[in-house]
Amino acid sequence: MTTKQYSAYIRKSTEEQSDEHQRADLRDWFKNNGIDISEVEFYAEQASGASEERDEFTSLIENVEDGNVKNIVIWEVSRIARKGFLAQRFFDACEDAGVTIHVTNGSVRRIEPDGTGRLVADIIASVAAEERRNLIRRTKSGQKRAREAGKWVGNPPTGFTVTDGYLQPNLNPDYDNGETGYFDVTEALDSVESGQSYNEAADQTPNITRQTLSKIDKDENRRAWYIDGTAEDERVQDALEQASP
Structure with missing residues (x-):
C-alpha cells in the first residue's frame, strides 16, 4: 500500500444515524489546511465504539503499524x-x-507522537468509556423497573404487539406491515401437529418463516403460549388472558 500523508476515520454507531456532520467537519478541515480531499484515504464504518470487531478500524491500525499512514x-x-x-x-x-x-x-486538537496532547486525549477517552458504562447501567435499571411494572422490554414475540409498554396478543394484524396474528401462529402449530411440514405451515401463515415456526414449536414453554394459552412469564400470561374466549 502507498503511504498516505492523510487518512481519516469516521464511525457512526447505528444504521439510523448519519455521519454527514463528521464528513462535513472533515471536509472543512482539509479545505482550511489546503489538503486535496482526493488524496485522503477514508476509513468509514457503522459499528459500536465498544466493539473490537471493526474492519475499518482494524485496517487503519494495521496500516499505521505498517508505516503506511502519516496523519489521521x-x-x-x-x-x-x-x-x-x-x-x-x-x-x-x-x-x-x-x-x-x-x-x-x-x-484537544492534536495528539503528537512525542506525547503532546496525549494526556488530555486519554482523559477524554476515559470519560467516553465511563459515559458508556453509565448508559448501560441506566438502561439495565430502566429495563428492570419496566419488567417489575409488568411492561415488556424489547421486541414483542411473534403474534404479539406492545401497547403503552404492555404485551398483548395481536388479534388484528396488519399483514401489509409485516405483522403476524396470534391465532395465525396457533393455526400454524395445529397444522404441524396434524402432520404438515414446517415449510408447508409457514407458507400458509402470513409473515412467518419456517425457522421461526420451528423454534416456537420446539420450545415447550413458548409453544404453550399459543396452544394452551398459558405462560410462566406473568407478563405473557396477563396478555394471553386477553385472547381467552
Missing part, C-alpha cells in the same frame, strides 16, 4: 473507541509509528 484526522476522540483499552491501542500504535492525530472537534 478524526471528528472527535470518542469516534475512535468507547472502551479505554481500544483507545489506548490506537494511541499507542500512532505514537510508536510517528503518526500525528488531528481532531476537528473537542478539547
